[in-house]
Amino acid sequence: MAQATLKVEGMSCGHCVKSVEGALKQAGASGTVDLNAKTVTVQYDESKLNLDAIKAAIEDQGYDVV
Secondary structure: OEEEEEEEEOOOOHHHHHHHHHHHHHHOOEEEEEOOOOEEEEEEOOOOOOHHHHHHHHHOOOOEEO
C-alpha cells in the first residue's frame, strides 16, 4: 500500500471534504482530508492505481492539485 500527501487548492468547507473523499473512493483509494492545511493524505494500491489517476479524480471535482 502506497501513501502520498497532496496539496489541494480550492477546498473551503465540509462539502469540499466530502467531494474529495468521494472522488478518492470512486477512484479506488482512501484518504484523509485536512481542510486547514489544504492537504489530502491518500492511501492506494499502486498495482491498481497511480498517483496521476488520483490527482485527475480530485481535479475532476473542481479542485487544483498543486
